[in-house]
Amino acid sequence: MQTEGEIRTLSRGEVSAAWALEVAGYPAEEAASLAKLEYRQRVAGELFLGHFINGKLVGYICATRSIVDHYTMRCLEDHDPEGTTVCIHSVCVDQAWRHCGIALSLLRHFLEVVACSCPTARRVSLISHQHILPLYAKAGFTMIGPSSVTCGPDTWYECAIDLT
Template sequence: MQGAVGELRTLSEGDVAAAWALEAAGYPPEEAASLAKLQYRQREAGELFLGHFVDDQLIGFVCGTRSLEDHLTEESMDVHEPTGTTICIHSVCVDGGLYQKVLQNSSKTNSDRTHSSKWALCETEGCGDPVDGQ
């Protein structure tokens, strides 16, 4: 896997269990999204559920939802608003310490795909300051 470029793509329904395994390994139990929540995000906001695959193995993912608010809210953690202009990122999980590389690649690619004016990234509870999508 070392030196492999891999592929960045949206996750299919069949990829969600692997994403959930990374989520469960990467977050404390009280903060990790449930399998059902990740399935909802993939189904309702699939264009915002991106994975980095090397040799067909998911090694990291970023997922989120759209919101009509200009920042991350408790509601945006549970509801995807398809016409929202703010993308709220809920999970960034990477296996093998590749966090920064996957986040940078996902941000660049997703900005081109989603045509959003703002991104809100949450690393801890209570955050959600908007970030320009440019």
């Protein structure tokens, strides 16, 4: 399957396509609302990237910034443009395009964007279920341990990359 495409920031009008991927890819209790994705795109649009193939969104990654060093429930709700921790909220790929390298490509591109557009960022943090941890390790993240975040019935694990 051809996975070459374009990775770029999403426009306001493209957020609904990301939301469709979100609700298809996450259980209902874990999926972000359309309003939450619209907020993240509005306040941190430079951290909302999509992978497009033939003009169709097949995967995306979005994040906001936080003033705390670790991923918390507050990170899910607020964006602090002065924050030194970039908190990834979603890495989501269309079911038909999974296991093709798109998520890893998005993560690597995202880290390059953070390095260029967020010079004061010291860390990129995310939470993951255990079965997805190998993907994040491949992208260079280190698993810190169980997260304090509770969203859905399964345990979340915090992973991070220190940029400094």
